[in-house]
Amino acid sequence: MIKVPEQRTVRAVMWRCRWILGALFVAVLFRVALPGLVGAFSGGDAVVVLTRPVAAGAVLADRDVRIVKAPSQAVPDQALKTTAAAVGERLSIGLPKGAVLDRSYLGPATANRLPAGRVAAAVRLSDPGIAGMVSAGDRVDIMASAGSTGSGAIAPAEVLAESALVLEAVGAGEAAANSGFSSGNSGLLMV
Numbered sequence: 001m002i003k004v005p006e007q008r009t010v011r012a013v014m015w016r017c018r019w020i021l022g023a024l025f026v027a028v029l030f031r032v033a034l035p036g037l038v039g040a041f042s043g044g045d046a047v048v049v050l051t052r053p054v055a056a057g058a059v060l061a062d063r064d065v066r067i068v069k070a071p072s073q074a075v076p077d078q079a080l081k082t083t084a085a086a087v088g089e090r091l092s093i094g095l096p097k098g099a100v101l102d103r104s105y106l107g108p109a110t111a112n113r114l115p116a117g118r119v120a121a122a123v124r125l126s127d128p129g130i131a132g133m134v135s136a137g138d139r140v141d142i143m144a145s146a147g148s149t150g151s152g153a154i155a156p157a158e159v160l161a162e163s164a165l166v167l168e169a170v171g172a173g174e175a176a177a178n179s180g181f182s183s184g185n186s187g188l189l190m191v
Contacts, residue, residue: 056137
């Protein structure tokens with residue numbers, strides 16, 4: 001008597017039931033994928049997204065933005081709804097292609113539109129040239145020193161903030177013109 005290996009029997013059963021197994025596979029696929037597909041095609045909110053990666057400080061043009069539909073629960077509260085609201089605005093941080101544009105990402109007055117729980121602070125720089133080296137969207141460490149000690153040695157610097165997001169950098173001349181008073185010999189960072 002010749003015994004058929006068990007593996008061959010399993011293959012034979014699967015071959016005979018291939019239509020049933022295929023139908024089960026298709027049913028599971030529809031059960032898993034169909035709700036997402038229906039949601040993507042049946043509505044959602046119109047939002048503005050970037051068509052390419054855009055660096056911090058860049059002014060948005062028509063070619064940089066487009067409207068897409070997104071599920072309502074995935075849309076940020078301050079998301080832009082029209083391309084006209086984005087074109088001509090300056091990005092305060094760099095964003096990748098496909099990023100949903102939020103009002104808090106635009107303009108030099110970003111500090112006024114920060115999400116709840118976030119704060120912004122103006123930092124006066126001791127060297128006005130630093131403001132020219134930093135731009136919106138950069139990350140910086142904020143350090144302060146008490147100056148020199150009584151013996152003439154420089155006091156160690158204390159770290160006030162690590163990896164703070166720069167919202168705006170203003171040089172010495174701009175700071176004086178924008179604020180209406182002399183800023184001395186320093187620039188400002190809004191972080």
